[in-house]
Amino acid sequence: xxxxxxxxxxxxxxxxxxxxxxxxxxxxxxxxxxxxxxxxxxxxxxxxxxxxxxxxxxxxxxxxxxxxxxxxxxxxxxxxxxxxxxxxxxxxxxxxxxxxxxxxxxxxxxxxxxxxxxxxxxxxxxxxxxxxxxxxxxxxxxxxxxxxxxxxxxxxxxxxxxxxxxxxxxxxxxxxxxxxxxxxxxxxxxxxxxxxxxxxxxxxxxxxxxxxxxxxxxxxxxxxxxxxxxxxxxxxxxxxxxxxxxxxxxxxxxxxxxxxxxxxxxxxxxxxxxxxxxxxxxxxxxxxxxxxxxxxxxxxxxxxxxxxxxxxxxx
Ligand code: GLU
Numbered sequence: 001x002x003x004x005x006x007x008x009x010x011x012x013x014x015x016x017x018x019x020x021x022x023x024x025x026x027x028x029x030x031x032x033x034x035x036x037x038x039x040x041x042x043x044x045x046x047x048x049x050x051x052x053x054x055x056x057x058x059x060x061x062x063x064x065x066x067x068x069x070x071x072x073x074x075x076x077x078x079x080x081x082x083x084x085x086x087x088x089x090x091x092x093x094x095x096x097x098x099x100x101x102x103x104x105x106x107x108x109x110x111x112x113x114x115x116x117x118x119x120x121x122x123x124x125x126x127x128x129x130x131x132x133x134x135x136x137x138x139x140x141x142x143x144x145x146x147x148x149x150x151x152x153x154x155x156x157x158x159x160x161x162x163x164x165x166x167x168x169x170x171x172x173x174x175x176x177x178x179x180x181x182x183x184x185x186x187x188x189x190x191x192x193x194x195x196x197x198x199x200x201x202x203x204x205x206x207x208x209x210x211x212x213x214x215x216x217x218x219x220x221x222x223x224x225x226x227x228x229x230x231x232x233x234x235x236x237x238x239x240x241x242x243x244x245x246x247x248x249x250x251x252x253x254x255x256x257x258x259x260x261x262x263x264x265x266x267x268x269x270x271x272x273x274x275x276x277x278x279x280x281x282x283x284x285x286x287x288x289x290x291x292x293x294x295x296x297x298x299x300x301x302x303x304x305x306x307x308x309x310x311x312x313x314x315x
Contacts, residue, residue, distance in 0.1 A: 003314045006297060007039050007051045010290050015052075020277030020285040023257040025095075025162075028155035029276075032058065032258070038274045039290055040197035042205035043311060044267065046143075046214030048198060057194040058274055059152045061256030062094065062110070064138060064190040065118070066229045066237070067203065069109040071137045072121045073225040084121065084175060085114045089236045089243070094257075094282060095162050098169045106175070110236040110254070113166050117175050119190060120183035130182075134190045140220045141203040143213045146193050153192035160188060191256075197272045200262045204270020230264060239281045241288075249291055250301030261287035265300050268308060 001009070015037055023029040038052035072081050083105075090107040092099065098113050100106060106114035124133040131148075139146045156163075167184045170176040176183055195203075206213045207230065211221040221229065230252045237254040238245040245253060253263040259276030261284055271294060275286035295301055298309045 003041065003049050004051075006294075007041070007049060010293055011037065011039060011051045014275075014286045014289055017286055017289070018277065020279055022259070022276045023278060023282070025159065026152065026155050026257070027159055028149075028152040029059070029258055032276050034276055036259075036274060036276060037286060038197040040201035040272050041269050042198075042201035042208075042214075043269045043315075044205060044208045044214065046202070046205055046209075047315075048201060049315070050198060050201070052197075053274070054197050056274065057149070057196055058258045058260060058276070059149050059191060059256075060138070060193045060195045060200070060260065061191045061258045062115070063195075063200060063254045063256040063260050063262050064193060065110050065115045066233050066254050067138055067141055068115070068122065068134060068190055069118050069232065070221045070225050070229045071134070072109075072118045073228055074221060075123055076121060078225075078228060081109075081118065081121065085109050085117050087232060087235075091240050091243075094239050095166070098166050100173060104173055104175075106170070108236045109232060112163060113170060116163065116167055116184065116187045117170055119187040120176050120179070122186065130186055131189050134186060135193065137220070138190070138193055138195075138203070140216075140218050141206045141213065142195065142199040143202050143206075143216045143218075144199070146195060146199065148189060149192050149194045153188055156188040156192060157185065160184070163187070195260070197260070197274045200260060200272035200274075201270050204262045204264050204272060207264050208266065208268065208270050230266070233264070238283060241281045241283055245288075249295040250303055251295065253291070255283045255287065257282050259284040259287065261291060263291050263294075265308065266302065268300075268311065269314075
């Protein structure tokens with residue numbers, strides 16, 4: 001079956017699956033339509049194939065983390081960033097109130113402590129504020145101007161006690177400095193940027209296409225830093241499900257608590273799914289099911305001996 005029909009049949013198969021719970025730790029996230037469901041695929045050349053509610057906006061949440069980690073790498077280089085934040089998986093919940101490694105760093109840039117530390121590093125050039133720098137980084141990947149969803153930003157600020165606790169502990173360990181409040185607000189802003197599955201798929205296609213947005217041709221990240229991003233999301237991208245994800249599905253991916261998943265198939269395509277009902281680890285239930293099926297159908301596991309299908313076979 002060709003990709004478009006395959007997506008339609010997966011959509012039909014799972015559209016009535018109502019298992020799981022919408023996130024309620026951020027009040028604004030519990031307001032969304034729990035039944036929304038969309039799947040978008042962007043090929044390395046930017047061609048998009050999609051089904052479902054692909055114009056529905058949702059906040060990017062943790063899927064912003066690898067892109068902002070990449071921005072920190074572009075600004076400071078890996079040696080400096082790695083002196084602040086490690087590269088090891090934790091096996092713990094993403095918002096665990098802080099466990100630092102034996103060098104006093106957050107374990108990796110995908111858990112909240114590591115992401116807050118990474119975001120705190122971001123500098124803006126003289127013409128921009130730091131939040132414009134973050135927004136334009138995400139927008140460049142998507143190939144269009146993305147916008148902040150202010151109610152979610154406010155809600156994260158009001159309900160973010162755990163993240164405040166993490167930030168204060170990071171300050172205690174001298175990982176954050178005197179700008180704690182603005183660093184944390186910048187982190188809440190990056191999580192509260194609205195996207196659609198089409199945007200996420202294009203952001204992923206930019207990673208697949210050597211860091212260059214396939215439609216605008218804008219270079220968003222260097223090849224070396226791109227490899228760092230993909231390595232981190234392969235080992236740490238799916239919360240404390242990352243090991244099982246690599247075992248079963250076998251490609252770099254990142255999920256967010258709003259119900260998005262972005263999965264990267266190196267050299268071929270990026271797949272994004274949105275469905276807000278989550279499992280207990282914070283991953284979209286229908287999202288995982290769709291990704292599992294697509295990996296099996298098209299031999300996407302990167303360690304599989306049989307080669308993945310080619311674009312010509314898929315399309
Ligand atoms: N803004 C969310 C938080 O910091 C992001 C969590 C996520 O998507 O994993 O709690």
